[in-house]
Amino acid sequence: MPELPEVETVARQLHPLIKGTRVVVCRTYDPKLRLSAELLKGAEVRRGFRRGKFVVFELADSRGRTSFLAVHLRMTGRLLWTDSAADREARKYLRAELELNRGSLLFCDARRFGTMEIFATEAEIPVRGVDPTAELFTLEGLRSMLKGRRQPMKLWLMRQDLLTGVGNIYASEILFRARISPRRTAARVRPDEVPLLFRSIREVLSSAIKHCGTTFSDFQDARGTAGGFERFLRVYGRKGEPCRRCKTPIKRIVQGQRSTFFCPNCQK
DNA sequence: ATTATATCCTGATCGC
DNA sequence: TGCGATCAGGATATAA
Numbered sequence: 001m002p003e004l005p006e007v008e009t010v011a012r013q014l015h016p017l018i019k020g021t022r023v024v025v026c027r028t029y030d031p032k033l034r035l036s037a038e039l040l041k042g043a044e045v046r047r048g049f050r051r052g053k054f055v056v057f058e059l060a061d062s063r064g065r066t067s068f069l070a071v072h073l074r075m076t077g078r079l080l081w082t083d084s085a086a087d088r089e090a091r092k093y094l095r096a097e098l099e100l101n102r103g104s105l106l107f108c109d110a111r112r113f114g115t116m117e118i119f120a121t122e123a124e125i126p127v128r129g130v131d132p133t134a135e136l137f138t139l140e141g142l143r144s145m146l147k148g149r150r151q152p153m154k155l156w157l158m159r160q161d162l163l164t165g166v167g168n169i170y171a172s173e174i175l176f177r178a179r180i181s182p183r184r185t186a187a188r189v190r191p192d193e194v195p196l197l198f199r200s201i202r203e204v205l206s207s208a209i210k211h212c213g214t215t216f217s218d219f220q221d222a223r224g225t226a227g228g229f230e231r232f233l234r235v236y237g238r239k240g241e242p243c244r245r246c247k248t249p250i251k252r253i254v255q256g257q258r259s260t261f262f263c264p265n266c267q268k
Numbered sequence: 269a270t271t272a273t274a275t276c277c278t279g280a281t282c283g284c
Numbered sequence: 285t286g287c288g289a290t291c292a293g294g295a296t297a298t299a300a
Binding site: 151 | 270271272273274276277278279
Binding site: 001002003053072073074075076111113114115158160167168257258259 | 291292293294295
């Protein structure tokens with residue numbers, strides 16, 4: 001389940017591979033993806049980067065006009081780079097294929113929740129919230145986003161219209177480090193707790209990026225290999241196992257039809 | 269206005 | 285061993 005660190009990992013790995021290549025042809029195998037092959041044909045790929053949870057490719061057509069191909073991996077989407085035909089045949093759940101002059105970019109997605117769309121400008125990519133890894137995200141900004149919000153903190157952290165990029169795994173991890181119960185209402189986070197929450201958001205995400213993301217069930221990077229953050233997970237997926245701080249068994253609850261993991265002793 | 273819920277999708281897992 | 289039921293979840297549309 002790709003969240004900000006996983007998407008960042010994919011974008012960083014793809015960038016040097018696709019930079020300067022040209023689109024030979026775009027093939028789609030899923031009618032759900034209404035991707036215009038015409039728009040892509042012959043375009044030069046200028047760069048690959050992350051915006052929110054989108055992997056974005058900046059394209060330039062023959063006249064130098066730019067456009068942006070934004071890929072959202074949602075649950076099970078993968079962007080895989082391959083330069084071998086045999087390898088290409090082996091890929092399962094292939095929904096689209098961007099054949100470039102130096103290899104192919106495959107979009108594989110078992111559950112077909114992912115999206116691919118071309119935008120004329122970067123600003124049109126539908127990312128609403130603040131990127132928590134950016135300078136624009138500040139302690140005071142966090143305070144004002146918490147103000148008056150009546151949602152439990154776990155659900156609040158996953159709101160993409162406030163902060164962009166936190167998903168189910170990192171929401172639990174951030175709250176463990178911030179020592180805040182996932183059930184606590186956002187507005188009830190005390191002023192003196194906000195700095196630790198702020199640091200927890202930034203540190204969990206930057207640490208996960210450093211380790212190329214978490215491979216829990218669905219994530220693979222651009223070469224089809226695993227991320228390395230699993231061994232740093234303190235609560236996610238550890239129901240019944242002892243808390244690494246206090247040995248209390250980790251609890252699993254359901255919030256908004258999703259699993260939340262936390263330590264009932266460390267997090268109040 | 270804000271928050272809660274249903275929906276999309278299908279592989280993996282579970283219980284009988 | 286086989287098979288149906290359940291689970292997993294990011295984001296959005298719709299309902300409350």
